[in-house]
Amino acid sequence: MKKAVVLLLVVALAGSATYGLARVGVIRIPGITPGQPAATAAQQASPPPVEEPPLVEEPPTASAPHTSGQPLASADSAWPPTPPSPAPQRARQPAAAPSPEDRAEQERRLLRLASVYDQMPVDEASKVFERLPDPLVEQLLLKMDERQVARLLAKLPPDRAALLTRSLAR
16 A cells, blocks of 8 residues: 555656646647747846957958958958957946945955955965955955964065055055
8 A cells, every 4th residue: 555655656746747847848748838938047137149240350261252342452451451440438437335235245255254364274375365466465464363464474475565564554
């Protein structure tokens, strides 16, 4: 009797899973599957791709027929052709000041990163700090343990350590 119940349960689950997949368009079953398969979340969220023209024009080859209607470049003309002048640039809008919530979130992230670097071995942390921009390093160092900061500055190149020390002293 138990085997029959278990078998019935497995068949019911398999059937309902199949029906659900057909209903959303993952698998096609006539009479159940809708006309259009369901779009994935990524397809719904992203705008359609925009084709951009190539940056460099390919020179015409001897095997390809000339069909553009423009005269072919003469042998004495330079290739590649002079690029068109850039489109006029719009005036940059000043960035909106971050909200207090954004500032608080950024502060939490910096504190968490500082805590991570406090716990990291100095050799590894100094390798990371060598690749980070100075303003970010300054913010992190201000939130880190002084002993770890001293060890990190000792591992950094002397010029960079001096520059960071000057900016921290301000």
